[in-house]
Amino acid sequence: MGYSRTRFNNFRNIEPREIKWFPGLNLLTGSNGSGKTNLLEGINILSGWGPLERGTRSSSLPTWDSGSSEVQLTGQIDDENGEIIKVKISSRYAIRIEDKPINAADLRWKIPVLSFLPNDMSIIEGSASFRRRLMDMILALIVPIYASRLLDYRRGIKQKTVILRKGGRVDLIDRALVPLASWIWKMREEVLVMISESLNDTCALLPYPTEISLLRGGAGSLSLPEEDFRYALKTNKMKEQALRVPVVGPHRDDMLIKSNGAPASISLSRGFRRRVAIALILAASEGVRRKLGKDPVLLLDEITAELDAEGRELLFCALLERKAQVFASTTEPFAENFPGGIYGVDSGRVEIINEN
Ligand SMILES: Nc1ncnc2c1ncn2[C@@H]1O[C@H](COP(=O)(O)OP(=O)(O)OP(=O)(O)O)[C@@H](O)[C@H]1O
Ligand SMILES: [Mg+2]
Incomplete structure (x- = not known):
């Protein structure tokens, strides 16, 4: 193709x-x-x-x-x-x-199509938004409704921010966010498993064994996404009210990339970080091939x-x-x-x- x-x-x-x-x-x-x-x-x-x-x-x-x-x-x-x-x-x-x-x-x-731009080096060392972009780009390819659900979630988060700024009650919007947030977590976790499956056989491009996992934004104490989201909302209620921004949910997700057991962003040289970033894209493309044929x-x-x-x-x-x-x-x-x-x-x- x-x-x-x-x-x-x-x-x-x-x-x-x-x-x-x-x-x-x-x-x-x-x-x-x-x-x-x-x-x-x-x-x-x-x-x-x-x-x-x-x-x-x-x-x-x-x-x-x-x-x-x-x-x-x-x-x-x-x-x-x-x-x-x-x-x-x-x-x-x-x-x-x-x-x-x-x-x-x-x-x-x-x-x-999957693209890898010079900026995408930042997958390893830049802000979490680069790693979310990678997950979202792949999911938009393999799950047709992903892009529109992500958009719905982002709209909800915007609305919640407005309510928090005004000091209003967020119970209703939180209830609407539960299914979206937990679904996005589930999808992102699945896509990382998909990438992991091909990651360590990208022609020795990886300098060391590499593991990737999702760090759920502001959450992660419970394994089931829906329960975890509800629980994290409850425990962060005061914090969200004080900061007046939503701190729990996929908009705060990150991907943890570990090389030889340590975070790749601090343990690898630039050339090696680049090799890991390219290996991630190649493993993702193999995953897309398996899903879409x-x-x-x-x-x-x-x-x-x-x-x-x-x-x-x-x-x-x-x-x-x-x-x-x-x-x-x-x-x-x-x-x-x-x-x-x-x-x-x-x-x-x-x-x-x-x-x-
Ligand atoms: N709309 C346009 N019309 C004409 N030229 C343009 C237009 N937009 C950008 N360019 C020019 O196209 C040229 C080539 O840009 P491009 O970024 O593709 O180069 P490149 O080969 O990738 O270079 P590099 O190795 O520096 O990345 C640039 O010099 C830019 O000024
Ligand atoms: Mg160029």
């Missing part, structure tokens, strides 16, 4: 030309500012996820000074039907598959950064083992031992350099 070819018209600095892709590994090489991340972003949008950075305005996507505010991205799915996806962006996004409208959530399910496309930006020769070799080995379509970018001028297609990107122009 993946894209056999794409064409981006009036999109950022990318030349409007058809590019043919390999079903396996595609390595985008080029200097800083050449357009590698823009290409990955185009593919991300074509798969129903939108721009890579949250909050990117659609007005920043058309090629500067082109005189047109409309972007058109086209991609052909690499399977026996060869369906064509078209995304037109002006003030809003219009997605069509074989000329029939489709919504972004259905497209994400049809052609699953199709391999997600992987978008990996700046993959070789901070990896030594051994780390790179292990990375390529792990990518090959995945058998998924991978689009990976690097500023390294050559990657001779890369077992796939190598593309040179120069001022938005993409040329195939090498077919392995």
